Amino acid sequence: MSFPLHKLPMNAALHVLRRMVIHDQLTYSLCSKNTKRMVKSLGLRATTIQIIICSFIEIDISFNSSNSICFSSYFDHGYYFPDEEFRIPWDIEVCAWNDCKKKTEWEWFSANIGIREYLHHFIDVLQHPRIDELFFNNEDVHAGFIVPVQKVLKGLQILELGLNEQNIHEESVESLYC
Incomplete structure (x- = not known):
C-alpha cells in the first residue's frame, strides 16, 4: 500500500x-x-556522470562502484530536428543497479521534459557541475547529431571526450572539432 x-x-x-x-x-x-x-x-553525490551517444542518448550516473542508474532514450522515440536540441516527447527507459547487482528497470513517457532538462535537473540535484565523459559510439552517429548534442550540453564542462572511431563517420569526428 x-x-x-x-x-x-x-x-x-x-x-x-x-x-x-x-x-x-x-x-x-x-x-x-x-x-x-x-x-x-x-x-x-554522484561520482561520475557520463553521456553516451549511439542509436540512443544515455545519461549514466554512477554513485559508487556498486550503485548506478542509466536514463536512456532511442532517437526514433522522440522528436529531433537538425540544428536544434532533442525534443519532447521523450520515451525514457531507466535501469538501476544496486549493491547486490540487482537490476531494476522501468519506463515512462514524458510530454513535459526533454533530455536537456533531465540532465540539468540531475546535475543540480546531485551537485555535480560537469560531465565526466561524453562518448560517441555508433556508426549511426553522424554530423547532424553534433549540434543538437552541443545544445543539450551547452554551458556544461566536459572533462573527457571518447570516440569509438571505428564506428563513427569521418565527417562526424571532424565536426566535433569545429
Missing part, C-alpha cells in the same frame, strides 16, 4: 526519503520543485 509522502510532516518526509534507494530518490525529485528541493537537501 502506498501513502502520500508529501502529506507527512517535513521531518518525517525527509526521514522516509533518506531510506529510499537512490533511483527512487531521483525519480521523486522529478515530481515538483518542492520535491527537488527536498531531495537536493539530502546531499546526494
Whole structure:
C-alpha cells in the first residue's frame, strides 16, 4: 500500500526519503520543485556522470562502484530536428543497479521534459557541475547529431571526450572539432 509522502510532516518526509534507494530518490525529485528541493537537501553525490551517444542518448550516473542508474532514450522515440536540441516527447527507459547487482528497470513517457532538462535537473540535484565523459559510439552517429548534442550540453564542462572511431563517420569526428 502506498501513502502520500508529501502529506507527512517535513521531518518525517525527509526521514522516509533518506531510506529510499537512490533511483527512487531521483525519480521523486522529478515530481515538483518542492520535491527537488527536498531531495537536493539530502546531499546526494554522484561520482561520475557520463553521456553516451549511439542509436540512443544515455545519461549514466554512477554513485559508487556498486550503485548506478542509466536514463536512456532511442532517437526514433522522440522528436529531433537538425540544428536544434532533442525534443519532447521523450520515451525514457531507466535501469538501476544496486549493491547486490540487482537490476531494476522501468519506463515512462514524458510530454513535459526533454533530455536537456533531465540532465540539468540531475546535475543540480546531485551537485555535480560537469560531465565526466561524453562518448560517441555508433556508426549511426553522424554530423547532424553534433549540434543538437552541443545544445543539450551547452554551458556544461566536459572533462573527457571518447570516440569509438571505428564506428563513427569521418565527417562526424571532424565536426566535433569545429
